[in-house]
Amino acid sequence: MKRILITGSREYRDLTEASDALARVLQYLNLAPHEAVLVHGAAQGADTVLATAASAMGMGTEAHPAQWSLHEGCSCKDHSKRCGFAGFRRNTYMLSLGADFCLGFPLHPEQLPPGTPTKNTSRGTWNMLRSAASAGVPTYFVRHENGRRALHQVIP
Numbered sequence: 001m002k003r004i005l006i007t008g009s010r011e012y013r014d015l016t017e018a019s020d021a022l023a024r025v026l027q028y029l030n031l032a033p034h035e036a037v038l039v040h041g042a043a044q045g046a047d048t049v050l051a052t053a054a055s056a057m058g059m060g061t062e063a064h065p066a067q068w069s070l071h072e073g074c075s076c077k078d079h080s081k082r083c084g085f086a087g088f089r090r091n092t093y094m095l096s097l098g099a100d101f102c103l104g105f106p107l108h109p110e111q112l113p114p115g116t117p118t119k120n121t122s123r124g125t126w127n128m129l130r131s132a133a134s135a136g137v138p139t140y141f142v143r144h145e146n147g148r149r150a151l152h153q154v155i156p
């Protein structure tokens with residue numbers, strides 16, 4: 001069973017694009033849908049959309065929700081609030097389980113103009129993509145260009 005790790009924006013909604021991208025990855029890896037499992041973080045947006053697409057195609061899915069109430073290896077000052085590091089911790093864990101491919105759906109470019117607020121800028125997505133590429137996992141992200149979609153490799 002090959003493991004396809006996905007990451008993406010919580011604002012991501014494009015089921016058609018998600019299905020197309022998954023089909024291309026399966027083709028690239030020369031796999032039938034039942035030979036692959038989609039590994040995701042169970043968040044709203046990309047995780048949910050991709051899990052829906054994967055199930056419809058006959059792929060397995062494996063969810064790893066972040067543990068927001070657990071404070072571990074973080075620098076949070078207030079432990080009564082949700083852990084600001086939980087998403088990163090979960091991403092590191094998913095990667096540690098092994099991945100044959102990593103596919104990202106950021107809604108924002110990796111490099112933003114200086115001074116851009118960091119909220120909802122696909123920061124977590126880029127962190128996951130960088131980590132996977134650095135770990136030697138073939139890593140790609142979907143980018144829109146002139147109304148067309150293209151898969152681009154993340155070079156470590």
Ligand SMILES: [Zn+2]
Binds near residue numbers: 074
């Ligand atoms: Zn914390």
